[in-house]
Amino acid sequence: xxxxxxxxxxxxxVVLISEVGPRDGLQSISRIMTTAxxxxxxxxxxxxxxxxxxxxxxxxxxxxPQMADAAAVVAHALTLPGLTVMALVPNxxxxxxxxxxxxxxxxxxVSASAAHSLANVRKSREQMVEEVRAIVALKNELxxxxxxxxxxxxxxxxxxxxxxxxxxxxxxxxxxxxxxxxESGLSDTTGYANPAQVQRLFRRVRAEIGDKTGAAHMHxxxxxxxANCLAAFEAEVRTFDSSLxxxxxxxxxxxxxxxxxxxxxxxxxxxxxxxxxxxxDALIAARxxxxxxxxxxxxxxxxxxxxxxxxxxxAPRVSK
Amino acid sequence: xxxxxxxxxxxxxVVLISEVGPRDGLQSISRIMTTAxxxxxxxxxxxxxxxxxxxxxxxxxxxxPQMADAAAVVAHALTLPGLTVMALVPNxxxxxxxxxxxxxxxxxxVSASAAHSLANVRKSREQMVEEVRAIVALKNELxxxxxxxxxxxxxxxxxxxxxxxxxxxxxxxxxxxxxxxxESGLSDTTGYANPAQVQRLFRRVRAEIGDKTGAAHMHxxxxxxxANCLAAFEAEVRTFDSSLxxxxxxxxxxxxxxxxxxxxxxxxxxxxxxxxxxxxDALIAARxxxxxxxxxxxxxxxxxxxxxxxxxxxAPRVSK
Numbered sequence: 104x105x106x107x108x109x110x111x112x113x114x115x116x117v118v119l120i121s122e123v124g125p126r127d128g129l130q131s132i133s134r135i136m137t138t139a140x141x142x143x144x145x146x147x148x149x150x151x152x153x154x155x156x157x158x159x160x161x162x163x164x165x166x167x168p169q170m171a172d173a174a175a176v177v178a179h180a181l182t183l184p185g186l187t188v189m190a191l192v193p194n195x196x197x198x199x200x201x202x203x204x205x206x207x208x209x210x211x212x213v214s215a216s217a218a219h220s221l222a223n224v225r226k227s228r229e230q231m232v233e234e235v236r237a238i239v240a241l242k243n244e245l246x247x248x249x250x251x252x253x254x255x256x257x258x259x260x261x262x263x264x265x266x267x268x269x270x271x272x273x274x275x276x277x278x279x280x281x282x283x284x285x286e287s288g289l290s291d292t293t294g295y296a297n298p299a300q301v302q303r304l305f306r307r308v309r310a311e312i313g314d315k316t317g318a319a320h321m322h323x324x325x326x327x328x329x330a331n332c333l334a335a336f337e338a339e340v341r342t343f344d345s346s347l348x349x350x351x352x353x354x355x356x357x358x359x360x361x362x363x364x365x366x367x368x369x370x371x372x373x374x375x376x377x378x379x380x381x382x383x384d385a386l387i388a389a390r391x392x393x394x395x396x397x398x399x400x401x402x403x404x405x406x407x408x409x410x411x412x413x414x415x416x417x418a419p420r421v422s423k
Numbered sequence: 424x425x426x427x428x429x430x431x432x433x434x435x436x437v438v439l440i441s442e443v444g445p446r447d448g449l450q451s452i453s454r455i456m457t458t459a460x461x462x463x464x465x466x467x468x469x470x471x472x473x474x475x476x477x478x479x480x481x482x483x484x485x486x487x488p489q490m491a492d493a494a495a496v497v498a499h500a501l502t503l504p505g506l507t508v509m510a511l512v513p514n515x516x517x518x519x520x521x522x523x524x525x526x527x528x529x530x531x532x533v534s535a536s537a538a539h540s541l542a543n544v545r546k547s548r549e550q551m552v553e554e555v556r557a558i559v560a561l562k563n564e565l566x567x568x569x570x571x572x573x574x575x576x577x578x579x580x581x582x583x584x585x586x587x588x589x590x591x592x593x594x595x596x597x598x599x600x601x602x603x604x605x606e607s608g609l610s611d612t613t614g615y616a617n618p619a620q621v622q623r624l625f626r627r628v629r630a631e632i633g634d635k636t637g638a639a640h641m642h643x644x645x646x647x648x649x650a651n652c653l654a655a656f657e658a659e660v661r662t663f664d665s666s667l668x669x670x671x672x673x674x675x676x677x678x679x680x681x682x683x684x685x686x687x688x689x690x691x692x693x694x695x696x697x698x699x700x701x702x703x704d705a706l707i708a709a710r711x712x713x714x715x716x717x718x719x720x721x722x723x724x725x726x727x728x729x730x731x732x733x734x735x736x737x738a739p740r741v742s743k
Contacts, residue, residue: 265734295732297694298653325732326687326725327694330649333618337657361725367646374617374647405646405681412615412645414585 111421116380118372119155119342121318122148122365124393125176126157126191128350129169132400138172140396142179147389148347152381153365155187156180157210157344161197177204189252193224198238208250209242211235212290213279215272216261219292223256228271232278239283252286252317253279258304260295273307280312288317288342291331294324294361298334305338318342321363323349323403328363329371336377343368348390348402364404366390370411378418383411431741436700438692439475439662441638442468442685444713445496446477446511448670449489452720458492460716462499467709468667472701473685475507476500477530477664481517497524509572513544518558528570529562531555532610533599535592536581539612543576548591552598559603572606572637573599578624580615593627600632608637608662611651614644614681618654625658638662641683643669643723648683649691656697663688668710668722684724686710690731698738703731 125145129136136144141158148156158180159173173190180188189208192198201209213231214220220228235253242249258272276287289304301319309316319335319342321328332343346362369381387407394402445465449456456464461478468476478500479493493510500508509528512518521529533551534540540548555573562569578592596607609624621639629636639655639662641648652663666682689701707727714722 260732260734262733265732293732294729297691299695299697324725324729325690326684327649327691329647330653330691333650333653361729364646370645371617371647371650375619377619405644409614409644409681412580412585412613413582414580 121155122153123157124346124350128346131351147392149183151385157189160191161201174204210252212256214256216257218263219257236282250285253284256290256292258289259291286317290320294322301331301334302338320344322361324361366404370406373417376418441475442473443477443664444666444670448666451671467712469503471705477509480511481521494524530572532576534576536577538583539577556602570605573604576610576612578609579611596628606637610640614642621651621654622658640664642681644681686724690726693737696738
């Protein structure tokens with residue numbers, strides 16, 4: 104009998120790392136990256152295995168000059184096969200522009216803090232739910248295949264109003280799904296979350312909206328970013344937002360985002376045996392591409408500095 | 424009927440934060456702190472509510488000049504009521520000196536990596552178990568009330584040999600308990616641990632030695648320090664080692680310890696509603712005392728820089 108070589112199929116990643124640096128990171132810093140540098144960075148992220156990237160924000164260029172080239176960046180991202188090209192839109196007008204550019208997925212921030220909602224988008228929470236409904240109607244007309252995520256911002260607390268009622272968060276997640284969003288995740292916009300709260304709140308949201316529960320968007324402002332991601336993973340969350348090099352400014356600076364560092368997040372999951380689909384060496388190499396485009400911007404991340412452990416094995420990549 | 428005012432009793436802390444900065448921190452840096460500065464720092468840590476402190480290491484002064492005043496530091500620590508005064512001893516000779524100084528608890532590092540054991544203390548793992556047995560015999564003769572912890576070093580991996588077999592770790596923990604140690608914890612000496620491994624290994628150790636399972640000593644070398652502490656907490660660990668300001672050198676520097684930052688660890692537990700008995704404001708104030716004693720040494724910690732969240736409530740302090 105001849106032995107036929109068996110090729111095991113590649114296993115699908117268990118968790119989806121949704122890279123937000125090109126949007127959340129860039130929009131939190133003052134420097135402006137050129138379109139060419141953004142495109143090189145996107146390609147490097149893609150080559151490391153990232154398959155969902157929030158590439159831009161569709162907002163008036165007068166407000167965020169860093170995002171003036173959003174359509175050009177989307178056009179480049181669309182050339183990368185299999186990549187889900189995502190953009191943030193705060194309102195219907197942004198959604199029109201993003202849909203015209205051809206994105207695959209829109210993300211709309213809806214704040215659970217009444218005070219933050221008014222300060223951030225000059226709309227009440229109820230008005231933002233209606234904005235989600237209008238965006239859903241628009242995309243159903245223009246591009247029905249596009250997915251819509253409504254992320255609940257300030258879900259774990261707010262620098263303006265302090266505590267945010269958990270009931271408000273759960274109710275808002277249910278409202279945006281009722282308004283037609285495909286998924287709703289929770290964002291720790293302020294770095295206030297703790298692991299017990301993350302587990303409790305994601306479990307409550309899942310009880311309400313089931314598999315439409317979306318990403319955990321955690322910040323590392325008080326050092327708890329990875330612990331909160333672990334807590335969310337234990338509460339069945341499978342999509343995690345993070346940014347390469349923690350781009351988004353120093354987590355110490357007031358107002359800075361302190362995004363979870365993609366490199367450390369991927370290291371945590373891969374070391375645990377949880378397949379992210381991301382190659383850590385290629386991911387760490389992508390830092391050089393980012394640095395070339397933003398030479399003076401500080402980057403964070405412990406794993407890139409310490410290196411991988413001796414004998415480190417990433418999670419298995421093939422189905423058994 | 425006259426109403427009698429009811430005073431609710433203070434609740435015991437749920438977790439014990441065991442501060443290791445004065446030993447592990449100081450011994451990892453090149454600067455030498457004066458005895459007076461060490462004593463002021465210990466007092467500040469105590470005033471913040473810490474009730475177990477590893478105050479010194481009893482090793483030859485020629486090897487570690489930072490620890491030459493160990494007996495004097497212990498003498499000061501013994502004046503702080505209710506404090507468990509702990510010292511590290513690598514061998515019988517160190518134990519004699521520590522017992523003579525009057526410590527309440529000895530901690531003996533026993534490496535699970537054969538290569539690390541030989542490199543670090545020039546003894547095999549089996550010889551170190553016999554050293555534990557000899558130290559237990561000595562303390563039973565001289566000071567039977569003293570407790571002995573044998574911490575399993577390199578329990579999660581080793582920079583010399585790479586992977587460390589989990590069976591070796593579990594067997595070693597059982598051996599040191601059989602040799603008479605009161606407890607055995609696990610140390611991530613190299614910053615290799617991940618949360619899945621932490622849970623698995625602590626559960627296996629607990630299955631073997633039950634309530635004699637001791638502290639989780641995690642490092643933040645790759646940013647996973649708090650996530651690993653959370654994982655250990657979920658595996659029923661209730662004692663956590665950490666150091667104020669993450670003292671122990673930059674976690675990026677080769678060989679540096681990258682201790683978990685006490686301030687961030689206490690913030691995580693308190694935010695979760697888990698009583699540590701530590702006052703966060705007083706703990707953050709203790710950084711100034713440490714800085715005064717070591718003016719040029721970098722300190723770490725995100726919570727001290729970001730401040731406590733608006734409306735932050737520590738865990739309840741009274742029994743209900």
